[in-house]
Amino acid sequence: MKKNTKARSYVGKEVFIGIDVHKKTYTVVARFEEEVVKKWTTKASPQSLAQQLLKYFDGATIYSAYEAGFSGFVLHRELEAHGIQNIVVNAAGIEVAVNNRVKTDKRDALKLATLLEAKRLKGIRIPSEEEEAHRLLSRTRKQLVGDCTSVKNKIRMKFHQFGLIDADETREMTHKLVTETLANSPSKELAIVITAYWSVWKKFRRRNQEN
Template sequence: MGGISELAQQLLRFFPEATLHSAYEAGFSGYVLHRVLKLHGIDNIVVHAAAVEVSAHSRVKTDKRDAQKLASQLEAGRLRGIRVPTPEQEQRRLLSRTRSQLVQQRSAVQNQIRMKAHQFGLIAPEDRRQMSHKLVAELLERSPAEAFRFVVEVHWQVWEFK
């Protein structure tokens, strides 16, 4: 947070008499920047990326073009901010979203093991058995090649770890 705070302080030093307005697209970096800017008295909004107007002729995305679009739309008052969750709400979301991601990753690993077994003829296409640790052990026992065993064991370890 130190670098973000320094950024806000520098903006205030460069423009001491100005009312500062800023906007950025919501993304992976979360809302720390928003909170720090607001804390320093800078009017900031976080916008949904899809809500930023795009010219029909300008399909190329670059950081410079995106920044110019945000600045011009902010100046024209055409940007609407999203609701920024509190730090507590963000923490609560973290648990449920992480669990959901892990479940998806586990399913992906199970599907990868199943595809490898199909590839080597160890599971018939119509086989609808639930992928289980018992089934993986059975596939490894019947494995025709060391490379197959290695790949499935690596996937299995990822699955078990999650």
């Protein structure tokens, strides 16, 4: 019997794509009419993946999904720009079978594609690029404030460790206080350590003021 080698047509049909995102690669699984029709791994290039999907499933309405995480929304925006209907989902909201908790890249991508096809995935709200930039600035400022506090607490602990301040000392670790306390340092090594911490604190503070 002659084997049918005619290529499958996706024109006017719906294809569902699950994407497991990693730093260097994307693992992709495609489902069509309740069966897996393609699995592959490609470099983590949003534009390249979008072009692949349009090439492999020419003429189809393409739906895709990936988990929210470190990769942000660049991939989402690129897929949408190419006419691919993508959602980003919260990992905590993805169904996990009791007897199927082993995670692999292909299994995770398959799960996303399967649930997407079954309409059992809900996307999170995607911030605008302006909102994302503002959020980055706000979070960075908060992190820098936390870093400043952490460094000052380390200085305070060192001073207390060597008996230079009382355990219940509550004064702010200002430049004046640090300088005066260092004048009574019992060793040059401690002075070097505190000076290094204080230098770091000043850098954090300057960056915080710039932001």
